Each structure stands twice: as structure tokens, then as C-alpha cells.
Amino acid sequence: MSISCDMLVFGGTGDLALHKLIPALYYLHREKRLHDDVRILAIARQDIDLDAYLTLAERHIRAQITPSDFEADMWKAFSQRLDYFSMDATQRGEFVRLAHHLGQPEGRVRVHYLATAPNLFEPIASNLESAGLAGEEARIVLEKPIGHSLESALEINEAIGNVFPESRIYRIDHYLGKETVQNLMALRFANALFEPIWRSGQIDHVQITVAETLGVEERGSYYDHAGAMRDMLQNHLLQLLCLVAMEAPVRFDAKSIRGEKVKILEALKPITGNDVQDKTVRGQYVAGQIGGNDVQAYYFEKDVDNDSDTETFVAVKAEIDNWRWAGVPFYLRTGKRMAKKRSEIIITFKQVPHMLFTKGEVNRLVIRLQPEESISLQLMAKAPGKGMQLEPVELDLNLAHAFSSTRRWEAYERLLLDVIEGDSTLFMRRDEVEAAWNWVDPILRGWQSHYRKPRPYPAGTDGPDQAHQLIEHQGRKWWR
Ligand SMILES: NC(=O)C1=CN([C@@H]2O[C@H](COP(=O)(O)OP(=O)(O)OC[C@H]3O[C@@H](n4cnc5c(N)ncnc54)[C@H](OP(=O)(O)O)[C@@H]3O)[C@@H](O)[C@H]2O)C=CC1
Numbered sequence: 001m002s003i004s005c006d007m008l009v010f011g012g013t014g015d016l017a018l019h020k021l022i023p024a025l026y027y028l029h030r031e032k033r034l035h036d037d038v039r040i041l042a043i044a045r046q047d048i049d050l051d052a053y054l055t056l057a058e059r060h061i062r063a064q065i066t067p068s069d070f071e072a073d074m075w076k077a078f079s080q081r082l083d084y085f086s087m088d089a090t091q092r093g094e095f096v097r098l099a100h101h102l103g104q105p106e107g108r109v110r111v112h113y114l115a116t117a118p119n120l121f122e123p124i125a126s127n128l129e130s131a132g133l134a135g136e137e138a139r140i141v142l143e144k145p146i147g148h149s150l151e152s153a154l155e156i157n158e159a160i161g162n163v164f165p166e167s168r169i170y171r172i173d174h175y176l177g178k179e180t181v182q183n184l185m186a187l188r189f190a191n192a193l194f195e196p197i198w199r200s201g202q203i204d205h206v207q208i209t210v211a212e213t214l215g216v217e218e219r220g221s222y223y224d225h226a227g228a229m230r231d232m233l234q235n236h237l238l239q240l241l242c243l244v245a246m247e248a249p250v251r252f253d254a255k256s257i258r259g260e261k262v263k264i265l266e267a268l269k270p271i272t273g274n275d276v277q278d279k280t281v282r283g284q285y286v287a288g289q290i291g292g293n294d295v296q297a298y299y300f301e302k303d304v305d306n307d308s309d310t311e312t313f314v315a316v317k318a319e320i321d322n323w324r325w326a327g328v329p330f331y332l333r334t335g336k337r338m339a340k341k342r343s344e345i346i347i348t349f350k351q352v353p354h355m356l357f358t359k360g361e362v363n364r365l366v367i368r369l370q371p372e373e374s375i376s377l378q379l380m381a382k383a384p385g386k387g388m389q390l391e392p393v394e395l396d397l398n399l400a401h402a403f404s405s406t407r408r409w410e411a412y413e414r415l416l417l418d419v420i421e422g423d424s425t426l427f428m429r430r431d432e433v434e435a436a437w438n439w440v441d442p443i444l445r446g447w448q449s450h451y452r453k454p455r456p457y458p459a460g461t462d463g464p465d466q467a468h469q470l471i472e473h474q475g476r477k478w479w480r
């Protein structure tokens with residue numbers, strides 16, 4: 001399907017637009033997935049001309065993509081799609097100018113991508129409406145986090161819902177666009193093998209780790225008000241949890257999948273008040289080393305308060321109160337400036353009921369999202385030679401090798417194309433976002449009264465020691 005559209009990127013000079021969206025659109029152009037007529041309009045207040053914007057875009061595309069994928073002719077053709085419009089999106093009058101700039105072409109889809117801070121979502125939506133830019137052909141894309149609490153998320157959802165119907169609102173969580181995340185659904189729902197053992201009788205616990213080596217980079221002013229809970233756990237990690245835990249949807253479509261995910265979010269056992277001390281860990285990095293290089297403490301980062309109590313690491317023991325998952329803890333952790341970049345889901349099965357051999361490790365299903373994408377099943381096997389010496393071996397499905405002739409798409413490529421084509425399967429519905437905040441809010445409140453100070457951890461480590469204590473129970477430990 002190839003659809004003629006105007007893609008308006010509000011926040012077109014920002015970190016997200018330049019690092020992710022514009023490079024993803026370049027790749028879609030290169031793969032001939034964009035209709036010849038697709039135009040991309042970057043919008044921000046900065047008063048620069050189109051040439052200056054093109055220079056900025058080219059520099060970032062070159063830096064973000066595989067160098068051999070940058071071709072001068074390709075860039076030249078792609079750059080003809082790009083345009084830049086300087087305006088303050090809080091000013092209603094500016095949208096009249098914008099509408100005039102866009103003209104009124106018939107039958108074009110209009111995508112309003114809000115790559116801006118969430119406090120601009122409401123004014124932009126209402127300004128779009130007043131300028132006649134929110135009609136039936138228009139879709140709106142909202143970046144996470146939607147708000148900073150349940151209350152603010154409700155307010156944003158209400159305001160956007162007054163302008164756009166739910167079917168034309170795309171709440172993006174780029175983790176849902178990652179290939180292996182979608183593979184998780186293929187693994188669970190296209191293979192008969194897993195369903196009978198995907199439950200509390202057979203599974204001991206689940207770990208979800210999203211570790212980054214990056215610090216807050218240029219995003220200190222945003223991050224210092226957000227922290228790891230709002231930036232990562234409330235959205236990406238809870239979405240991963242949903243995909244592991246949800247029941248099989250009736251169909252592979254937006255309604256069925258989102259319906260199953262929301263049931264899981266609603267079944268999360270609340271963590272309130274003093275519980276936060278037993279079931280959560282907050283950390284903040286101090287000076288350390290990553291890859292042999294010294295890195296500074298969080299509180300010295302640009303635009304970060306020197307006395308900041310913001311967490312750059314969070315670990316949570318989550319429990320799902322339903323039939324399938326009763327008694328199976330889901331340990332979630334994410335942090336910046338950790339030892340190694342890796343995102344993975346580990347399903348740890350229970351020990352066999354009667355062990356015949358001296359050594360027997362449990363089975364584990366390891367789903368790696370990054371840096372490499374793979375799925376492997378750790379099984380016990382007999383080591384060659386005399387006697388019954390058992391060793392763990394991996395049954396490995398390296399997805400990059402299995403599909404080596406196909407370039408792996410970046411998450412934003414897939415999701416941008418889905419928006420243009422009107423497919424909201426991999427986007428979050430309003431009630432999902434609200435259910436996630438409903439679970440996260442009491443934890444944030446509990447922290448204010450019972451856990452204000454994050455625990456320090458040296459940059460380049462796996463987080464504070466308390467995160468190990470959180471999981472150490474019945475021989476459990478974080479899997480490396
Ligand atoms: N960066 C990332 O990796 C990710 C970001 N996000 C989310 O994406 C959103 C954007 O993040 P990020 O790109 O990092 O933020 P930045 O601060 O880097 O960019 C903000 C952009 O908004 C523009 N802007 C600010 N105020 C106005 C205004 N009044 N009118 C028009 N444009 C305005 C800025 O340009 P100017 O000042 O010139 O107007 C700039 O282009 C946030 O909601 C964030 O949470 C989500 C996932 C990842």
C-alpha cells in the first residue's frame with residue numbers, strides 16, 4: 001500500500017526527530033515504501049531556512065544510519081520531500097499561516113507527529129482543529145510518556161479526544177515496533193509448543209531488563225523531571241510485560257491485542273505506601289567507567305539539578321493477579337549508564353520435580369531485543385564422555401542470521417509506515433496508557449513519602465546492590 005500524505009513533524013529540530021524520525025523516513029524512502037507524493041514538514045520555533053534544515057537533517061541521517069546506506073542521489077531525492085516551517089505551536093494564529101502553507105490538496109492523509117514535550121499536546125491539537133487541520137483525513141501521533149501522572153494523562157487524553165476520535169490517535173511506544181518484540185507474539189501464538197507451559201505451574205519467574213550505557217546526553221532538562229520510571233518503565237517495560245503475559249488475542253488486530261494487554265495492566269497488583277521499600281529499587285549513577293572511559297555522575301550532567309533525587313535506575317517486583325500468573329513474579333529493571341547495552345526478557349522455568357542428576361540448572365527462554373536479536377532456549381544436556389555430567393546448552397535462533405538477506409527495520413520505520421497506512425495494532429490505546437499510570441502513580445507517591453533518595457551506583461555497573469537483593473529469593477538472581 002502506498003499512500004499520498006503530508007507528514008508534519010512538530011518538534012522537527014529536536015533529538016527524537018533528528019535521531020530517529022528523519023533517518024527512519026530516509027530509509028522508508030530508500031526502500032521505496034513512500035508514495036512519490038509524500039511530503040515531510042519539520043516544524044519548530046527556531047528561525048532557520050530550508051537549506052539550514054537540510055544541512056541539519058543530512059548530518060543526522062549520515063550519523064544515524066549504516067554509512068554504506070547513505071547515497072548522494074538517494075539523499076537528493078529524499079531531501080526534495082523535506083520542508084521546514086518556523087512557528088510557535090502554542091500560538092493559534094500561527095496555524096492559519098501553517099494551513100495556508102500546506103494548501104488544501106484533496107484526498108491526502110495528514111499525519112501530525114507531535115515530537116514535542118507533552119505539555120504541547122493539548123494546545124497543538126486544539127490549534128490544529130481551529131485551523132481546520134484536524135479533519136477526517138488527519139491523524140495525530142503522540143510520543144510517550146503521555147503526561148507525567150494519571151491525572152495529567154487523563155487530561156491530555158481528554159483534550160486530544162475532543163479533537164480526534166480514538167481511531168485516529170496513535171500513541172507511539174517504539175518498543176512495539178522492534179522486530180523481536182513482534183517475534184515474541186509469533187513465538188507465543190504461532191507455536192503450539194509454548195502455550196501449555198506458559199503459566200504459573202511451569203514458570204518460576206520472568207525478568208525484563210532494559211539496560212543502557214548512555215547517560216542523559218542533551219536531555220537533562222526533560223529527564224530530570226521524568227526519571228527512569230516515567231521515561232522507560234511506565235511505557236516500554238510495561239508493554240513488554242503485557243506481551244509476555246497477555247492471553248492469546250482472538251485476532252491479530254488492534255482491538256483484540258490492545259484488549260488483552262489492558263487486562264494485564266489492570267491485573268497488576270498495586271504497590272502502595274511502604275511496599276515501595278520491599279518491591280522497588282531506585283538508583284542514581286555516580287561517577288564510574290564505561291568501556292574504559294571515565295563518566296561523570298548524573299548530578300553533574302547538563303541541565304540536571306546538582307541536588308537531584310531523580311532515579312536513573314529502577315527495578316520493580318511486579319505481580320499479576322490472575323489465574324495464569326498467580327505466584328509468578330515479574331522482575332523489571334532499567335537504567336542509564338549501566339555496564340552494557342542490552343534489552344532482554346528471560347523466562348525462567350521451574351526445576352524438574354525430581355532431580356536424577358547431581359547438577360541441573362533450570363530451563364530458560366532468553367529473548368534478546370538488543371543489541372543483537374535472538375531467541376534461545378537454555379536446556380540441560382549430557383557433556384560428552386563417561387558419566388552423566390550435565391551442562392547447559394543453548395538452542396539458538398539467531399534472527400539476524402535466519403533472515404540475513406533482509407535488512408532489519410528500525411522500530412520507527414515500521415511504526416511510521418503503520419501510521420501512514422492507518423494500522424494502529426502496534427500503538428497504545430487510551431485505556432492502556434491510563435491503566436499503566438494507574439499502577440505507576442501509587443509507586444511514585446510511595447517514593448515521595450518513603451523512598452525519596454535514590455541509591456547511588458557507579459556508572460558502568462548493573463545498578464545498586466539493592467536491586468540484587470530484590471530478586472534474591474529461592475535461588476533467583478538477575479541473569480547475565
Ligand atoms: N529523544 C528521544 O530519544 C525520545 C523522545 N521521546 C519523546 O519525544 C518528545 C520530544 O523529545 P525530544 O526530541 O527529546 O525533545 P527536544 O527537546 O530535543 O525537542 C523538542 C522540539 O520541540 C520544539 N519545540 C519546543 N517548543 C515548541 C513550540 N512552542 N512550538 C514549536 N516547536 C517547539 C523544539 O524546537 P524549538 O525550541 O526551536 O521550538 C524541538 O524541535 C518528548 O515527548 C519525549 O518524551 C520519546 C522517545 C524517545
Ligand SMILES: O=C1O[C@H](COP(=O)(O)O)[C@@H](O)[C@H](O)[C@H]1O
Pocket residue numbers: 212214231232343370
Ligand atoms: O524512549 C526512550 O527510549 C530510549 C531507549 O530506546 P532504545 O530503542 O535505544 O532502547 C531511551 O534512551 C530514552 O531515554 C527514552 O526516552
